[in-house]
Amino acid sequence: MADELCLTARKIIKVYPGTLALNQVDFNVYRGKVNVLIGENGAGKSTLMKIIAGIEQPTEGTIQLNGETVRIRDTREADAMGIGIIHQELNLFPNLTVAQNIFMGREYTRGGILIEHKKHLEKTRNLLARLEHPIDPNILVSDLRVGQQQIVEIAKTMAQQDLHVLIMDEPTSSLSTAEVEVLFRIIHELKAQGISIVYISHRLEEILRIGDYVTILRDGRFIAEEKVRKIDIPWIVRNMVGHNETSFIHKQEKTMGDEFLRVESLTLPRKGGGDLLDHVSFTLRAGEILGVYGLLGSGRTELFECLMGMHPAVTGDIYLEREKIKPRSIPEQIKRGFAHIPEDRQREGLVQTLSIAKNMTLASLWNYTRGIHLIDKKENASITKTIEELEIKVADRNLPILSLSGGNQQKVVIGKGILTAPRILLLDEPTRGIDVGAKADVFHLINKFAAQGMGIIMVASELKEIMAISDRVIVLSNGKLTGEFCGDEITEEALVKASAIGHSTFKVKNIS
Ligand SMILES: Nc1ncnc2c1ncn2[C@@H]1O[C@H](COP(=O)(O)OP(=O)(O)OP(=O)(O)O)[C@@H](O)[C@H]1O
Ligand SMILES: [Mg+2]
Incomplete structure (x- = not known):
């Protein structure tokens, strides 16, 4: 029938x-x-x-x-x-x-x-x-x-x-x-x-x-x-x-540099008691892509927020190129070379009343300013390059950001981070809502940055993505580091198991 x-x-x-x-x-x-x-x-x-x-x-x-x-x-x-x-x-x-x-x-x-x-x-x-x-x-x-x-x-x-x-x-x-x-x-x-x-x-x-x-x-x-x-x-x-997709994500052979970032015993108390992050320690080398996997509420987003100086209550030690730093504010962290591409583009990533172009250069304005005047030519050239590199579908860059489709808004958020020319890139769900073709583009770009010596930490909830691109993966569960995997150890089973440690709400048996 x-x-x-x-x-x-x-x-x-x-x-x-x-x-x-x-x-x-x-x-x-x-x-x-x-x-x-x-x-x-x-x-x-x-x-x-x-x-x-x-x-x-x-x-x-x-x-x-x-x-x-x-x-x-x-x-x-x-x-x-x-x-x-x-x-x-x-x-x-x-x-x-x-x-x-x-x-x-x-x-x-x-x-x-x-x-x-x-x-x-x-x-x-x-x-x-x-x-x-x-x-x-x-x-x-x-x-x-x-x-x-x-x-x-x-x-x-x-x-x-x-x-x-x-x-x-x-x-x-x-x-x-x-x-x-x-x-x-x-x-x-x-x-x-x-x-x-x-x-x-x-x-x-x-x-x-x-x-x-x-x-x-x-x-x-x-x-x-x-x-x-x-x-x-x-x-x-x-x-x-409209044609056979040829671009795939490949892990690239590369030589990694020295230790770039070291995080020791990062702990962030939760308002109502307990810890959002509980003694989390890890390192990141120059040129390395470190994946972070965890369920909702595992602390993955808080980890980035702490590195960006958004949580004054955090304790523990952070070293950048072996020098101790104390992240206190976002502008300060951007100056140190950190860029954060947030998960919530509606709330943190974009200013809804501004145009596409203005949103892109918002975080990197000092690159284009001399005194208080904007240097439009330089700004425009960078925007054009970024729109091309990320293949953002825009009719007119001066239109409001809300006229873009969801996936294209996400690409603008990524573009905004990249325009700050960071040394450490923190990507929170960078491919959220992005189509297959564009995903491959974003991953190529991430690989390219890593090859240039940038240190990259990426949170992604899709296992296949995190496995495809990471050199190393750490797993968080309830704010604790519950696993660290390298090379062949990075398997779906290993990541899922580690992410469920200490969880009673999720039934692991249902995960295929
Ligand atoms: N309010 C608007 N004003 C002007 N153009 C718009 C508006 N809303 C959508 N568009 C345009 O209409 C087209 C279709 O957008 P739509 O949001 O339907 O795409 P989509 O298939 O849902 O994409 P995505 O996978 O990125 O969510 C896009 O070119 C977008 O820029
Ligand atoms: Mg849509």
């Missing part, structure tokens, strides 16, 4: 000033299936999803839900039709609690007035327990890490009643293996309830595991639709980029 269509989009056109984001796109959503949408950064995936979720209006084209043509004028109407979305750029209110965010706009009330806070708290606790992530429902969203916010976004859509279509725009971009497994179990449950899922991801292995149907977009156009069991990764890449 043929699979039944739940929602169809026909000949969708979306014009933004200066950009044709969607050009007569057709898209099918099959009932009770995982419908995967793939395409390079800027292909139009999020735009199409925003139209289906009522956030944007199509310039032209029609949408049918259960065989009837519908107009989805806003998110409220989408909600009423049972269409929910987990946004790529997380969409929570930072100054509200987890529970308030989850029940925003769909509060339980008594007598239509009194909000039932207790019920919200209890339901939030249940949802988060189902996601195997016992985050405190009373905590403010601004106190959560990106990955945790992603979990809250997922919980929020699960709280929606009468859900028919659930759109997930890169739900796993900040999640590591164990957390992805939990999400996949939930997706199976939702499918069994007849809910249709639209799933966007740049992690291709993931798509082959979870997907039933796949649709490919390229440059705003529909390219292909196929059943996932009939295709493989080369098919995806071919359709995505």
Whole structure:
């Protein structure tokens, strides 16, 4: 029996000033299936999803839900039709609690007035327990890490009643293996309830595991639709980029320099007791790529923040070229040659009101200033070089940063770090939301920097990536260093095992 269509989009056109984001796109959503949408950064995936979720209006084209043509004028109407979305750029209110965010706009009330806070708290606790992530429902969203916010976004859509279509725009971009497994179990449950899922991801292995149907977009156009069991990764890449991808990530043979950075017994107390980092020690040589692996909350991001001088309460010793340093502020650390590419581009990486170009040179302004005047020529030349090197898809560098697709925004954050000409580069999830082709570009660039003698520390939640590029990997769990691996010792099993040490929440047996 043929699979039944739940929602169809026909000949969708979306014009933004200066950009044709969607050009007569057709898209099918099959009932009770995982419908995967793939395409390079800027292909139009999020735009199409925003139209289906009522956030944007199509310039032209029609949408049918259960065989009837519908107009989805806003998110409220989408909600009423049972269409929910987990946004790529997380969409929570930072100054509200987890529970308030989850029940925003769909509060339980008594007598239509009194909000039932207790019920919200209890339901939030249940949802988060189902996601195997016992985050405190009373905590403010601004106190959560990106990955945790992603979990809250997922919980929020699960709280929606009468859900028919659930759109997930890169739900796993900040999640590591164990957390992805939990999400996949939930997706199976939702499918069994007849809910249709639209799933966007740049992690291709993931798509082959979870997907039933796949649709490919390229440059705003529909390219292909196929059943996932009939295709493989080369098919995806071919359709995505229009030719056979030739660039792969290789570990490069190189000679490493002397010890560059030494960290001894780094300890960062947690506000409510315990330690966010607990006596962490490691070294980094010039030209070395050191991978850091760990689950959400393992301390991976805090480690970078300490090195950037963002936590005055940290204790322990840090030596740069055998000289003791005390990181006190970000500008000071940038002057010492550190650059940090943060995980949370929305909050720390970018200034949303500034243009693409201004965002890129923000951290390195003194390179271009003499007195108070900006030297535009030099600045412009560096920006052009970086846009080319990272193949950032920009129509006009003077447009606001928010007009770029998610992956291209991430590339601007990377460009911003590189423009400071650092000696030590701290990369926190550098490939988050970046397509396969661009990932290879970013890794080539990292290899090139290492070959020039830069010291590189990279946090990545995708095992394959960290394994492909690191000379050495350290693993953190609950703020403690639980493993260090070199060369052939760097295996999936070893990293996953070490990352689960001291963890009770995650069931290691479920990790494939
Ligand atoms: N508000 C906007 N104003 C102008 N252009 C926009 C706007 N939003 C998106 N675009 C443009 O539309 C195109 C499609 O963007 P979209 O966000 O849909 O890409 P995407 O496929 O989701 O990419 P990614 O994988 O990077 O998330 C891009 O060229 C982008 O710059
Ligand atoms: Mg997108």
